[in-house]
Amino acid sequence: MLRTASLALFLFAFWLLLSGHYTPWLVGAGLVISILLALAGRRLGVADDEGHPIGRLLAGFVYWPWLAREIVKSSLSVTRIILDPKLPISPQLFHTRVSARTAVGVATYANSITLTPGTITVGVDREQGTFLVHALTKASAEDVEAGDMDRRVRRFEGRAA
Amino acid sequence: MMDLARDILAGLFLSAGAFFLIAGAIGMNRMPDLFTRMHAASVGDTLGVSLMLIGMVFLAGFTLVTLKLVFLLAFLLFMGPVASHALAAAALQAGVKPMLAADGTKKSAAKRRKSAAKGRKP
Numbered sequence: 632m633l634r635t636a637s638l639a640l641f642l643f644a645f646w647l648l649l650s651g652h653y654t655p656w657l658v659g660a661g662l663v664i665s666i667l668l669a670l671a672g673r674r675l676g677v678a679d680d681e682g683h684p685i686g687r688l689l690a691g692f693v694y695w696p697w698l699a700r701e702i703v704k705s706s707l708s709v710t711r712i713i714l715d716p717k718l719p720i721s722p723q724l725f726h727t728r729v730s731a732r733t734a735v736g737v738a739t740y741a742n743s744i745t746l747t748p749g750t751i752t753v754g755v756d757r758e759q760g761t762f763l764v765h766a767l768t769k770a771s772a773e774d775v776e777a778g779d780m781d782r783r784v785r786r787f788e789g790r791a792a
Numbered sequence: 793m794m795d796l797a798r799d800i801l802a803g804l805f806l807s808a809g810a811f812f813l814i815a816g817a818i819g820m821n822r823m824p825d826l827f828t829r830m831h832a833a834s835v836g837d838t839l840g841v842s843l844m845l846i847g848m849v850f851l852a853g854f855t856l857v858t859l860k861l862v863f864l865l866a867f868l869l870f871m872g873p874v875a876s877h878a879l880a881a882a883a884l885q886a887g888v889k890p891m892l893a894a895d896g897t898k899k900s901a902a903k904r905r906k907s908a909a910k911g912r913k914p
Contacts, residue, residue, distance in 0.1 A: 648856065648859050648860075648863075649856075649860065649863075651856045702838050702839060702842075703839060706812065706835050706838060706839035709819070709831060709832065709834075709835050710812065710815045710819075710835055712819075713815050713816075713818055713819035713822060713823075713832055713835070714815065714818070718822055718823075720823070720824075720828055720893075721893035722825075722827065722828055722890060722891055722892050722893055723892065723893060724890055724892055741873075741877065742870070742873040742874065742877075743873075745834075745872075745873035745876045745877050746834075746838060746869065746872065746873045747838075748831060748834040748835045748838060748839070749831055749834075750831075751827065751830055751831065751834075751876055751877065751880045752873075752877050752880075753827075753877070753880045753881055753884050754881060754884070763884075765827045765831075765880065765890060767828060767831040769893065
């Protein structure tokens with residue numbers, strides 16, 4: 632119930648920020664619709680830990696800045712490769728271990744790998760707990776296998792399950 | 793004076809973003825196969841677009857438009873990788889063979905050793 636209320640609150644805040652019109656009628660309509668949508672989401676089963684992982688928001692503020700720094704770093708290195716006349720690539724396809732267990736954690740890790748230029752998550756095997764990753768260079772493949780991001784996603788995911 | 797400083801700052805971000813978008817486009821042309829092209833494109837998708845939007849945030853000043861741009865950036869960063877993953881997974885499923893370096897996979901390394909033992913070229 633608390634999660635549904637929080638979802639309604641987020642939807643309402645989103646409405647307020649996007650609309651920019653603050654007449655009683657529009658604000659009231661937004662409030663009613665937010666609550667109805669949150670209730671519908673609860674009934675459809677999308678307002679659960681997976682659909683509205685509000686508990687991970689604070690951990691996200693620790694994880695995302697680090698991810699942003701990684702994106703900048705690997706963007707620069709891929710740009711350097713692109714502009715290098717010799718085009719020094721050494722594409723790799725390999726499996727890497729995933730220690731995240733929750734759906735939110737696995738999705739975050741897969742997306743983070745894809746988001747950093749130079750690596751793409753091609754396949755997800757949740758039974759084996761591995762990802763199939765394509766990397767542009769041997770160095771970027773080694774970065775993934777070093778597991779720094781894996782550990783940080785694990786911390787972001789919280790709970791020791 | 794403030795306006796000028798803001799415009800210069802925004803201009804710097806916009807031109808940096810444009811640089812990375814162009815670099816991504818050049819990479820798309822230079823890379824040899826689908827997967828490596830996707831790596832090149834993701835430079836523009838992430839850093840290029842982010843810098844562009846940050847530049848626009850500076851231009852917009854602190855208004856609701858700023859907030860919409862921030863939302864836009866967040867959505868792009870959440871949904872971009874999903875599309876990339878879908879494309880890569882679909883390509884692999886459809887039988888596109890990724891071009892790999894000589895030591896690209898553990899499997900190929902094992903195969904190479906085996907064929908080397910038999911005295912053939914891999």
